[in-house]
Amino acid sequence: MPHARDGNLRIHYRDTGADATPIVLIHGHPFNSSAWGPQEDALGKSLRLVLPDLMGFGESEGPEQRAYYSVDTFAGNVLAVMDAAGIDKAIIGGLSLGGYVTFALWRLARTRIAGLVLADTKAEADNDDARATRTAQQQRIEREGISTLADEMLAGPLLSDATRADKPDVVERARRAMDNPAAGWVGALQAMKERPDSTPNLSSIDVPTLIVVGEHDAITPPALARLMHEQIAGSRLAVIPAAGHLSNLEAPSHFSGAVAEFVSEAAGGI
Numbered sequence: 001m002p003h004a005r006d007g008n009l010r011i012h013y014r015d016t017g018a019d020a021t022p023i024v025l026i027h028g029h030p031f032n033s034s035a036w037g038p039q040e041d042a043l044g045k046s047l048r049l050v051l052p053d054l055m056g057f058g059e060s061e062g063p064e065q066r067a068y069y070s071v072d073t074f075a076g077n078v079l080a081v082m083d084a085a086g087i088d089k090a091i092i093g094g095l096s097l098g099g100y101v102t103f104a105l106w107r108l109a110r111t112r113i114a115g116l117v118l119a120d121t122k123a124e125a126d127n128d129d130a131r132a133t134r135t136a137q138q139q140r141i142e143r144e145g146i147s148t149l150a151d152e153m154l155a156g157p158l159l160s161d162a163t164r165a166d167k168p169d170v171v172e173r174a175r176r177a178m179d180n181p182a183a184g185w186v187g188a189l190q191a192m193k194e195r196p197d198s199t200p201n202l203s204s205i206d207v208p209t210l211i212v213v214g215e216h217d218a219i220t221p222p223a224l225a226r227l228m229h230e231q232i233a234g235s236r237l238a239v240i241p242a243a244g245h246l247s248n249l250e251a252p253s254h255f256s257g258a259v260a261e262f263v264s265e266a267a268g269g270i
């Protein structure tokens with residue numbers, strides 16, 4: 001399996017290797033790159049999909065100390081992967097936390113970005129309540145590990161009611177992709193707590209941009225996707241029917257179709 005080095009960390013990534021438009025997709029919290037499995041299957045031959053495991057997730061190494069985790073250090077992981085894969089410029093996309101990291105990449109390295117896919121994410125920073133919830137989750141993980149919290153999250157707002165009721169295979173796949181080291185969970189919670197507000201960056205985005213959101217996303221709801229759509233000139237918005245926060249897993253054909261259409265029409269010349 002290919003990997004990059006970011007400082008002393010080994011960062012794993014999946015690479016479909018096709019001789020085609022490169023698109024880097026960054027997973028959400030607390031998942032790993034296996035959460036992009038349906039897109040790897042649907043798009044991996046027509047696009048070059050590069051799917052990093054952020055540090056502390058999947059097969060990537062991660063620091064034990066939460067202070068090392070930030071959206072900027074995660075962005076550094078992605079740049080290290082692009083370097084290792086020989087990719088100078090790519091479409092960059094991310095779901096949720098992956099979107100927060102995509103905004104950090106826009107601030108740090110926009111010349112390497114040919115287009116954006118912002119999926120089930122938002123530009124706003126955490127408010128005080130959200131930070132307190134994340135702190136309580138960090139304490140809980142340190143006391144009892146990740147398992148019960150992962151089960152509760154899946155039973156709660158991550159998925160739409162329809163997915164939970166009718167698609168046990170999706171619930172199972174999501175649960176497997178949550179099986180990551182406790183240090184990665186705690187670190188990502190720290191990074192999300194401390195991430196800056198990206199709202200002021202939206203008007204500077206001048207590359208083709210696709211915004212995707214599950215119709216029933218309860219974590220980063222369609223109203224926030226519409227706000228990004230209004231502020232990013234020329235952006236497209238795809239609302240995925242019946243899906244919740246994990247729209248790429250819950251409605252994979254619809255999600256992959258929206259990405260394929262975006263790449264061929266809006267970002268076709270990349």
Ligand code: MLT
Nearest residue numbers: 028029095096097098219
């Ligand atoms: C994610 O899916 O990455 C997280 O739910 C995002 C968040 O908690 O803000």
